[in-house]
Amino acid sequence: MSEYPSNDPRTGSPPSAPAGLRRRLAELRGPGTAPRPLDARALAALAANPGCDRRALLDGAGIDKNALATALGAPSDAGQSQFAFMRGNAFEARVKADGGAELLRLTHALLGGGPEPTSVSRHVPDLAGRGPEARTERTARALREAAGREGWTLLDHPMLALDVAGSPAYLEPDAVVVAPDGTWTVVEIKSFPMIDGAADPAKVGAAARQSAVYVLALEGLAEAVPAARVRESVLLVCPRDFSNLPTGAPVDVRKQLSVTRRQLTRLTRVPDLLAALPEGTVLDPALPAEELRSAVAAVPAAYAPECLSACELAFHCRASARSGDEVTALGRAVRGELGGLATVGAVLAAAHGETGDPADPAVAALRRAHRLRGEALGGVGGGTAAEARGALPVAAPRTAPGGVRAGEAA
Numbered sequence: 274m275s276e277y278p279s280n281d282p283r284t285g286s287p288p289s290a291p292a293g294l295r296r297r298l299a300e301l302r303g304p305g306t307a308p309r310p311l312d313a314r315a316l317a318a319l320a321a322n323p324g325c326d327r328r329a330l331l332d333g334a335g336i337d338k339n340a341l342a343t344a345l346g347a348p349s350d351a352g353q354s355q356f357a358f359m360r361g362n363a364f365e366a367r368v369k370a371d372g373g374a375e376l377l378r379l380t381h382a383l384l385g386g387g388p389e390p391t392s393v394s395r396h397v398p399d400l401a402g403r404g405p406e407a408r409t410e411r412t413a414r415a416l417r418e419a420a421g422r423e424g425w426t427l428l429d430h431p432m433l434a435l436d437v438a439g440s441p442a443y444l445e446p447d448a449v450v451v452a453p454d455g456t457w458t459v460v461e462i463k464s465f466p467m468i469d470g471a472a473d474p475a476k477v478g479a480a481a482r483q484s485a486v487y488v489l490a491l492e493g494l495a496e497a498v499p500a501a502r503v504r505e506s507v508l509l510v511c512p513r514d515f516s517n518l519p520t521g522a523p524v525d526v527r528k529q530l531s532v533t534r535r536q537l538t539r540l541t542r543v544p545d546l547l548a549a550l551p552e553g554t555v556l557d558p559a560l561p562a563e564e565l566r567s568a569v570a571a572v573p574a575a576y577a578p579e580c581l582s583a584c585e586l587a588f589h590c591r592a593s594a595r596s597g598d599e600v601t602a603l604g605r606a607v608r609g610e611l612g613g614l615a616t617v618g619a620v621l622a623a624a625h626g627e628t629g630d631p632a633d634p635a636v637a638a639l640r641r642a643h644r645l646r647g648e649a650l651g652g653v654g655g656g657t658a659a660e661a662r663g664a665l666p667v668a669a670p671r672t673a674p675g676g677v678r679a680g681e682a683a
Contacts, residue, residue: 294547298333298335301334302335302336308335309337310335311437312444317483317486319332319437320486320532320536321482322579322584323536324575325576326572326574327574328574329543330572331586333437334556338584341556341565341586343558345589346562347586347588347589347592348588349588364462364512365447365462368510373397376450377395377425378390379521380450380508383523384504384523386425386450394423395425396419396422396425396427399411400428405443408431409433415431416451420451423453426450427449428450430447430448431445433446433490437537444490446461447460455502458508459487459508461509463480463509465512466511466512466513466514466515472511481529482529484526505527506526508522509522554571555568574590574593575601576590576599598618599617600615600617613633614635614636623640
């Protein structure tokens with residue numbers, strides 16, 4: 274059970290960490306460093322790798338991973354271009370113009386929810402507030418009030434709260450629409466095009482994972498509002514074809530919602546991670562590089578090549594995994610097949626019969642593969658693991674822009 278309040282509007286306030294935990298997290302960030310809010314994009318990436326204590330602690334403490342990676346000498350090249358950011362903002366403003374008339378029209382046309390929205394039946398409440406906690410409370414109040422109205426309500430950039438590993442995360446979807454029939458719909462506005470009614474599957478998948486986090490946060494609020502129901506299909510709004518005119522499509526996020534809910538429950542709680550740290554550990558990017566590198570190494574990571582497209586610290590963690598001879602650098606699938614063999618050296622030694630239990634399926638498979646390789650190469654199958662390393666030709670790695678080696682998944 275969590276010792277923190279749940280995300281429930283009946284309590285009158287959003288979840289908040291105890292003063293002692295907030296103080297310890299502030300010490301971990303360093304003096305004068307404001308916490309970086311955890312958004313849905315980061316939360317979806319965190320849920321995709323729940324075994325990574327390093328990411329869970331950094332995100333829970335609100336540490337800027339971009340600044341941390343730069344200070345460690347392994348900056349990330351991830352991020353949205355300024356042009357794409359400006360284009361996205363301009364498109365979103367167009368979609369929400371005139372009190373959200375076009376957005377509500379799309380919602381009604383694609384998802385229903387009651388009579389057609391009109392200028393009289395639509396309502397856009399003011400959700401402004403000082404700080405995320407005040408905005409979260411205003412959002413919860415607006416949702417409760419919308420349930421008593423007969424028209425359509427558009428919540429523009431509402432603030433939602435979700436307890437993540439013992440620390441509150443504040444989330445800001447593009448919009449939430451409350452229909453007259455009591456359904457709540459998350460709206461995700463993206464600037465990538467929808468051509469002939471279809472968009473890039475990879476981008477749609479990323480939007481679905483991000484939207485599932487919003488749906489999960491809304492479900493906690495809906496439990497306290499009679500007749501309220503959160504749709505498990507979100508409305509994705511994109512430019513139509515090659516124009517700047519909006520079009521939309523419902524996206525079923527039930528699968529992403531189930532995965533996100535399950536993965537978030539597996540996350541180690543932030544207080545537990547803090548308790549395992551050496552006394553006085555600080556993760557302030559302003560620290561000297563060596564001191565900062567030692568502090569980061571004190572928090573276990575679970576690197577996989579998939580991290581390169583989702584985490585700002587991926588290049589640093591990849592370098593650490595390679596220097597430590599860890600098989601995780603080869604991917605989760607390979608790591609899962611190797612059982613208890615955690616290093617490349619241990620794998621080679623087991624393959625050459627130097628170590629390992631022959632009854633272990635992983636060891637048996639490695640030795641059989643080594644024997645078959647030797648037979649295929651004309652009987653060259655003996656020698657030690659060290660000799661095997663020296664005998665194998667190793668090509669110089671080609672480095673692509675951004676520091677990713679050619680052929681390595683981004």
